[in-house]
Amino acid sequence: MTRATCPCDTGLPYAECCEPFHLGNAFPATPLALMRSRYSAFARRLDAYLIATWHPGTIPGDVVTDAATRWTGLEIIDAPTPAPRRGVVEFIAHYREGGHDGELHERSRFVFQSDRWWYLDGEHN
Numbered sequence: 001m002t003r004a005t006c007p008c009d010t011g012l013p014y015a016e017c018c019e020p021f022h023l024g025n026a027f028p029a030t031p032l033a034l035m036r037s038r039y040s041a042f043a044r045r046l047d048a049y050l051i052a053t054w055h056p057g058t059i060p061g062d063v064v065t066d067a068a069t070r071w072t073g074l075e076i077i078d079a080p081t082p083a084p085r086r087g088v089v090e091f092i093a094h095y096r097e098g099g100h101d102g103e104l105h106e107r108s109r110f111v112f113q114s115d116r117w118w119y120l121d122g123e124h125n
Contacts, residue, residue, distance in 0.1 A: 008043075028116075
């Protein structure tokens with residue numbers, strides 16, 4: 001296990017934060033934890049994890065991270081307590097691509113099904 005800080009900006013070591021999810025040793029217990037683990041998967045280019053956590057009913061035909069994009073930070077805007085089977089997380093993900101800084105502002109929807117949280121879809125702001 002690595003001692004590096006987790007990309008999801010919790011300040012925790014990766015091994016104590018998102019790595020157990022990425023290795024399949026645990027499932028995120030909340031929509032916020034799932035969203036953070038997905039951000040870390042984008043940052044670490046873990047396409048298989050992104051596919052495994054995307055709801056089968058909404059997953060696009062291709063999920064491939066872009067090697068030219070470097071994810072540089074995550075801001076949580078809103079993460080209200082989820083309803084029993086639905087959750088929402090609003091965030092801004094910062095990145096650098098082609099020598100330029102950018103950000104992705106999204107309000108993501110999650111659903112609890114089959115004893116775990118799934119990423120359903122997101123609305124970009």
